[in-house]
Amino acid sequence: MRCVESAHDFAAMWDIATPSRPGRLPGVSMAGFRARTTDLVDLGVVPYPAVTVAVDLGDGPLAVDDISGGRQNGSVVVGLAASGVRGRGRDVECLQVRLSPVVAHAVLGVSSELGEMVVSLDDLWGRDAARTQEQLRAAGSWDDRFAIAEAALVRRHAAGRAVEPEVAFVWGQMVTNLGGVRVERLAAEVGWSRKRLWSRFRAQIGLSPKRAAQLVRFDHAAHRLAAGHSAAEVAAEIGYVDQSHLHRDVKAFAGVTPTGVAVAPWLAVDDVAWAAPEYLSKA
Template sequence: MRPAAPVHDAASVWDIATPSRHGRLPGVSMAGFRARTTDLVDLGVVPHPAVTVAVDLGDEPFLVTDFHGRQQSGSVVVRLASGGVRVRGQDIECLQMRLSPPLAHAVLGTCAESGTTVVPLDALWGGDAARTQERLRAAGSWDERFAIAEAALVRRYEAGRAVEPEVAFVWGQMVTSLGGARVERLAAEVGWSRKRLWSRFRAQIGLSPKRTAQLVRFDHAAHRLAAGHSAARVAAEIGYVDQSHLHRDVMAFAGVTPMALAVAPWLAVDDVAWAAP
């Protein structure tokens, strides 16, 4: 386990653990979170271009509210979405897994096709969700927990249904280009019509190609803002038409201004929890 470094105000709230080795599955990152305070934690989490699995390991279940106000408690899956979520709870302890959408399609089945942002884990994994949760609770270390979680993902991946190669290719190009690749060009590269790509991609990834590209670009912009770059610089360097375009995207995805996003506590945690090993 790599201990967390101090990060703005977030350091006073969380102990964060990360795996000591690379995992076997590409497209998955893990982190363990334990609240340092017994006070109520009420934290907004901005959207990210990944599907998040949060396994509740605390004594009291935390509550996750999506941007429509719908709520779920305990272990949940937060699917690829256009808006963030809010997490509330006391004595929170959980293991989070961030899955690339192509991997999530295999290990979570119908999650990408659900119209709901936050889904109970047991609705997708059945009894295996409770069994995995109990094994994680009983584990003696975070590294043991990461190994248990990875084994569960590998089992589901091997039994699951992979996305079509064309969809996986388009997803990869969107990530590599930071959301700048044109959908028409990508459709031509895989030999599909734009309509076919739009339909297959949305069914298997969970968002349309255009919205996914916007989310990838927003995520890059959010981390640049959090690193201290000005909104004008970020807009110019990432490919927004102008600063007002960046402002509209940030408001659409995070519900706050670029200035407020730059100091969002969860982005400070991000660089510790999801840094490369």
């Protein structure tokens, strides 16, 4: 078994493909991953402010474990703030799609159930999941695969139910302000009570407004730490009360210390695979 212990090790393990043209759906990004090793890979996942769909295209089954001890084999959907998630497999090859939660609500058909969970794509898409996976496996290139995946996403998005404009606005404000927002102010801006915003946002995004704002801020902090900035610098820059506040948030989301996040293998390929955070989209 190869347990990935450093960002350098992880980046060197993969051939990574990205779409050659912009996508049709704002709030969606895709990347293809093919392992360069036949060893069993064991990798911890860092939570991210997007719903992640991983379509398994390899010869060996991809196993994804969650913090509760549950395991999903094959193609999976990882919720916004799912923590303690680990991926394991041999000859790993997969198409990974990151969806803004605003888009994910329509594309996947559920939100509240996905906040901090890992579920099988088959459970959400039924036969459409198997058909799409078969088409992706048969495709001759990554560009063909991206086109097939995009067509499926566009089709389901058109048929799905959009989030309410007020919920989309609140999410957009959280992203724009990197999580530094007051829920009461946002509720007043959209003309809702705090209770109503809390209920609608939780049902359609999958997290409470407070938890969602914390996740956006954590993601910004994690990438600043991975870029080499000290915990003290990041805490002051992003607006944490102090360094211990940053430590608690990082520990709560990632299960490791700020030092551990700074060298997390999962973040090592972000500049290659994900040109820009798709959750920044307001769509």
